[in-house]
Amino acid sequence: MRLYNLLKIAFKAIVLNKTRTLLTMLGIIIGVASVIAMLAIGEGSKESIRATISSMGSNMITIRPGADDRGPARGSGGDVQTLILADYEEIKEQASLLSNITPVVNGGGQVINGSNNWPSTIFGVNPEYLEIKAVGLQSGSMFTDAEVKSASKVALIGQTVVENVFPDGQDPVGQMIRFNNIPFKVIGVLEEKGENTFGQDQDDVVIAPFTTVQKRILAIDYLNQIMASAVSEDDATEAVEQVTEILRKQHKLMDNEDDDFTVRSMEELISTFSSTSEMLTILLVAVAGISLLIGGIGIMNIMYVSVKERTKEIGLRMAVGGKGADILMQFLIEAILISITGGIIGVTLGLGSTIFIEKFLHWPTSVALYSIIISFAVCAITGIFFGWYPARKASALDPITALRYE
Amino acid sequence: MSKEIIKIEDLTREFTMGAETVRALRGVSFTVKEGEFVTIMGSSGSGKSTLLNILGCLDNPTSGTYKIDGVEMKDLSKNQLATIRNEKIGFIFQSYNLLARTSALENVELPLFYNSKVSSEVRRESALKALKMVGLEERMDHTPSQLSGGQQQRVAIARSLVNNPVMILADEATGNLDTRTAYEIMSIFQELNEQGITIVFVTHEPDIATFSSRTIVLKDGNIIRDQKNDKVQSAAYELAKLPKQDH
Ligand SMILES: Nc1ncnc2c1ncn2[C@@H]1O[C@H](COP(=O)(O)OP(=O)(O)OP(=O)(O)O)[C@@H](O)[C@H]1O
Ligand SMILES: [Mg+2]
Numbered sequence: 171m172r173l174y175n176l177l178k179i180a181f182k183a184i185v186l187n188k189t190r191t192l193l194t195m196l197g198i199i200i201g202v203a204s205v206i207a208m209l210a211i212g213e214g215s216k217e218s219i220r221a222t223i224s225s226m227g228s229n230m231i232t233i234r235p236g237a238d239d240r241g242p243a244r245g246s247g248g249d250v251q252t253l254i255l256a257d258y259e260e261i262k263e264q265a266s267l268l269s270n271i272t273p274v275v276n277g278g279g280q281v282i283n284g285s286n287n288w289p290s291t292i293f294g295v296n297p298e299y300l301e302i303k304a305v306g307l308q309s310g311s312m313f314t315d316a317e318v319k320s321a322s323k324v325a326l327i328g329q330t331v332v333e334n335v336f337p338d339g340q341d342p343v344g345q346m347i348r349f350n351n352i353p354f355k356v357i358g359v360l361e362e363k364g365e366n367t368f369g370q371d372q373d374d375v376v377i378a379p380f381t382t383v384q385k386r387i388l389a390i391d392y393l394n395q396i397m398a399s400a401v402s403e404d405d406a407t408e409a410v411e412q413v414t415e416i417l418r419k420q421h422k423l424m425d426n427e428d429d430d431f432t433v434r435s436m437e438e439l440i441s442t443f444s445s446t447s448e449m450l451t452i453l454l455v456a457v458a459g460i461s462l463l464i465g466g467i468g469i470m471n472i473m474y475v476s477v478k479e480r481t482k483e484i485g486l487r488m489a490v491g492g493k494g495a496d497i498l499m500q501f502l503i504e505a506i507l508i509s510i511t512g513g514i515i516g517v518t519l520g521l522g523s524t525i526f527i528e529k530f531l532h533w534p535t536s537v538a539l540y541s542i543i544i545s546f547a548v549c550a551i552t553g554i555f556f557g558w559y560p561a562r563k564a565s566a567l568d569p570i571t572a573l574r575y576e
Numbered sequence: 577m578s579k580e581i582i583k584i585e586d587l588t589r590e591f592t593m594g595a596e597t598v599r600a601l602r603g604v605s606f607t608v609k610e611g612e613f614v615t616i617m618g619s620s621g622s623g624k625s626t627l628l629n630i631l632g633c634l635d636n637p638t639s640g641t642y643k644i645d646g647v648e649m650k651d652l653s654k655n656q657l658a659t660i661r662n663e664k665i666g667f668i669f670q671s672y673n674l675l676a677r678t679s680a681l682e683n684v685e686l687p688l689f690y691n692s693k694v695s696s697e698v699r700r701e702s703a704l705k706a707l708k709m710v711g712l713e714e715r716m717d718h719t720p721s722q723l724s725g726g727q728q729q730r731v732a733i734a735r736s737l738v739n740n741p742v743m744i745l746a747d748e749a750t751g752n753l754d755t756r757t758a759y760e761i762m763s764i765f766q767e768l769n770e771q772g773i774t775i776v777f778v779t780h781e782p783d784i785a786t787f788s789s790r791t792i793v794l795k796d797g798n799i800i801r802d803q804k805n806d807k808v809q810s811a812a813y814e815l816a817k818l819p820k821q822d823h
Contacts, residue, residue, distance in 0.1 A: 172692040179689060186677050486673045489634055490687040490735070491662020493655045569661075570634040573673060 176496060180503035187476065194472045195512035198549040201465025202516025203523060205545035206537065208458035210524040212451030214535035219446075229403045230302055231268070231410060232439075233261075233396040233417070234432045251392040252421065252430045258396050260420045267409035270298035271398040275384045279350035281327070281335050281376060288334035292325075292349055292376040294383025295397075302399045310343040310358030313379055321381035325354035328373035329362045349376055352386050406435040462545060466552040469509075473553060477501060477560035484564045485572025497565040498558065505557025509550040516549065517542055579645070581743060581774050582608035582631060587640035588797075589626050600626040602797035603640070608776065610742075613769045613808075615785040616778045618794035624778045625670055625747055627794070631776060632667045632745045633657045662690050666736030670747040670778075672728045674720040674735075680707065681716040684734045691739065706734035709764055725752045733761060743774040750784060756818055762787045763811035787811050 184191050235253040258273045265271075275294040280287055293299070297312050313324045327335075327342060336342045342356045354376075363372035384390060400409040410433045417431055484497055521537060528535045564572055589601040600623045608614055616624050629635040630642060633649060642649045644660065652660070661667070674683045684703040688694045694702075707713045710730040720728050729752045736744055744765070750758035758781075766787060769775050777788060785791045786809045793801040 175689050175692070182678075182682075482673075483675060486675065487686070487690070488658065489632075489661060489667060489669075489673070491658050491690040491739075493658045493690070495655075496690055568635055570629050573634075573669075 172496070173499075176499045177503055180500050180507060183500070183504055184507060190472060190476050191508055194469055194476075194508050194553065195515065197465040197468030197472070198509060198512030198553060199516040199519060201462045201469075201549050202513055202542075202545040203520035204461040205458040206517065206520025206541050207523045207527065208454040209451070209541035210520075210535040210537045211527065211533060212454040213538045213541075214528075214533065215450060216448070217536050218534040229400040229406050230436045231398045231400055231406060231413065232432075232434050233257075233398070233413060234434075235392070235394075235430070236432065237428055237430060251390075253393045253396060254391070255393060257417060257420055257431075258393065261396065261398070261413055261416050264416050265398070265409065265412050267401050267405045267412050268398045269401050270301045271396065272296040272299045272302060273380050273393045274299075274395040274397050275380050275388055275390065276394050277383070277388045279387065280348075281331055282348040282351075283335040283345065286335040286337060288331060290331050290349075290374050290376055292378060292383055292387060294378055294380035294388075296380060299377065299397065302397050305363065306361040308359045308361045309341070310356070312358060318379040318381055321385060322379060323352065323354045323382055323386070324357045325349070325376050325378040326358040326360055327356055327377075328360045328375040330371050330374040331376060332359055349378075350387055354378060400435070403437075406437055410435050410438075458541075458545075462548055465549060469549065469553045470556040473505065473556035474560050477557065477564060481564045481567075481572050481575035484561070485567070485569050485575065488565065488569040489573060494565040498561055501561035502554065502558050505554045506550075508557070509553030512553070513546045513550050517546060520545075579610045580607045580643075581610045581612075581645060582606075582776070583641075583643040583646075584631075585641045587627070587630065587637045587642065589623070589630065589635070590638045600797055601630075601637070604794075604797070604799055605640075606792060606799065606802060608774060610774055611769070611772050612790060613766070613775045613788040614777065614790045614792060615788040616776065616792045616794060617780070617782070617785060622794040623797045624794055628745050628747050628776065628778055632665055633661050634667070658690075662687055663739060664742050666739065666741035666744040668729075668732050668736045668744070668746040668749045670751070672720075672732040674728055674731055676721065677719050679717050679719055680712060680723065680731045680734075683720070683731055684738050686735060687739045702738050702740075703734070706738045707731070709737060710734045710761070726754070726757060729753060730757075730761070733764075737768070741773065743776065744768065746775070746777045748778055748780065750779065750781070756815070758784065759811050759815040759818065763815055766811050787814075 233253065235251060255273060258271065261268070262271050272295045276291055278289065278291050281290045282288075296318050297315060299305075300307070300312055307326070308329075310326065312326065313322065317324055325347065327347070332342055335347060336345070342359055345356050347354055347356055360373070360375070360377070365371055380393075384393075398409075398413070400406040413433045414429065417433070418429065421430060423429070487497055487500075488494070520542075524535050524537055527533050564575075567575075584607075585605045587601055587604045588599070591598040591600060604623075604627060616627065618624050626635070630637050636650075644664070649657070675686065681700070681703050684706050685699050688699040688702060704713060704716065707716055710733050712727060712730050712734065715723060715727060718727075720731070723731065729749065733746070733749055736746070746765075750761055753761060762784060765775055765777070775788075777784070779785060786805065786807075789805050789808055791801070791803050791805060792799055793803075
């Protein structure tokens with residue numbers, strides 16, 4: 171009965187003070203909505219990076235020449251020439267935890283078909299490359315080990331290359347193309363993979379036997395990279411250690427010498443990139459935190475002022491028999507009603523704008539439950555506290571003092 | 577009918593404002609018996625409101641004792657005082673103190689909201705009855721800003737009646753009313769007084785004092801006169817004597 175009465179009183183007070191109610195709610199709404207949207211963007215980009223990397227082959231292991239610089243993936247091994255074919259052979263022979271392995275040499279150049287001309291990148295690999303990268307064939311077939319051995323001039327091309335050098339829709343398989351003036355016979359077309367999160371077009375590639383690329387195109391005797399895949403995802407970390415050990419021995423490194431190569435599993439790569447996007451998330455969280463703070467201060471202000479200006483009302487309520495607890499309860503209920511309603515509208519708006527961002531701006535988003543909980547809690551607690559605290563102070567006054575308050 | 581409902585002894589009230597001390601009451605003592613109708617008079621600033629606020633348990637004296645029905649008010653907790661204000665006392669403020677943007681009816685209902693023994697039907701009924709007594713039942717949906725000063729004062733009077741108090745403390749309850757309405761209100765108070773309700777009534781107007789059974793006059797925080805009134809006038813009778821108005 172008493173609670174019901176207080177609920178009624180609180181509800182009336184809210185309806186009577188529409189503007190104040192709206193202003194308080196606005197702070198809460200903006201605070202909650204912006205935190206949810208910001209975090210959704212941050213989480214979304216993190217997830218999409220993870221998804222891209224795993225789609226590149228989740229048990230993939232890469233071995234690059236040169237010491238670990240912990241930077242993001244580089245296009246090639248640069249000038250460092252510490253990786254050679256003998257290393258590949260040694261690893262292939264000794265590493266028990268690897269299922270597939272291929273040497274990789276790569277370089278840029280022009281793909282030419284008649285009058286069509288397209289700048290692309292050629293990757294020299296062996297047939298196991300497809301397994302490692304988890305790429306399928308759209309048509310044609312992969313070259314064989316024999317073709318690698320004989321350094322045949324055969325190539326597979328990605329969709330982007332197909333579109334640019336075979337613009338009239340002709341089947342590329344069986345056709346001749348030229349890469350840096352070396353003629354290649356197209357024997358297959360790779361499945362479309364699209365752009366990865368870093369904006370690289372994964373379909374803008376030409377693949378050929380590494381022997382051919384190494385000798386005919388690049389004229390080098392070292393490797394840019396060795397790619398392998400671990401027997402399973404769980405073995406990846408151990409496989410990295412195994413490869414490191416084999417290579418250190420092969421390179422005759424002393425115990426006090428650093429590795430002159432870098433072995434990395436996909437897991438590590440994921441965490442490297444995740445940490446980059448973690449930065450983005452932190453940045454967004456900071457912005458969100460600031461808007462939450464400003465929202466909180468707004469709520470604080472309005473609640474504080476509104477209770478102050480209602481000191482007279484509090485005095486009257488006490489004068490006609492309202493107890494301190496009744497007054498406090500009334501203001502608490504008011505604050506809770508306002509905060510919760512504002513919070514719910516804020517969550518709705520936050521989720522709405524997230525959907526908008528995803529649909530119309532095409533940014534990947536992912537709503538985190540914790541962002542809803544945190545922002546909601548922060549706003550509700552600020553609202554409730556600053557509704558309660560000044561009311562508590564006022565209700566501790568003598569009725570006549572409160573009534574006299576100007 | 578000789579129970580002492582109000583007993584104050586040597587009551588003082590000082591207001592300190594910085595270095596300055598205002599002594600609004602300087603040792604006031606009197607007793608009021610159940611069923612008395614007391615008017616308190618005195619010039620502006622003599623301490624009438626200050627005294628009434630203490631009697632209404634809205635303020636605390638600086639020193640002295642105040643007993644209601646023999647119970648020392650100083651010994652009661654804030655909640656107990658609130659209950660006394662809620663159930664025993666009807667207080668009419670000099671400045672009405674109505675809730676803004678709230679209808680007359682709801683303003684009158686207010687004390688009953690804080691009495692959980694009263695159901696919402698009874699609350700509404702009692703409020704309507706009280707409004708009827710002051711002749712404002714037709715204005716029950718009006719908010720204070722839509723009412724005249726006198727009408728607001730009458731809403732405040734209705735609010736003080738709504739909880740069937742044992743004593744009514746009125747601070748210039750007729751201050752804003754024309755003679756006719758003032759007499760109407762006084763006849764209501766006399767009627768309530770006949771039913772046994774104790775009334776303490778602060779006023780400036782000597783003719784209002786003639787309706788009461790006793791007059792206490794304050795000056796600078798002291799009682800300078802405390803007099804029984806042998807010839808209590810009937811407000812209803814005086815009202816009938818007034819020339820009929822053209823409405
Ligand atoms: N809260 C307060 N703080 C300081 N001084 C006060 C306070 N309340 C009253 N006073 C002072 O106490 C004295 C008595 O005031 P009080 O309101 O009791 O007068 P009053 O007799 O009711 O006058 P009036 O007829 O004008 O209403 C005045 O001098 C006033 O200035
Ligand atoms: Mg006064």
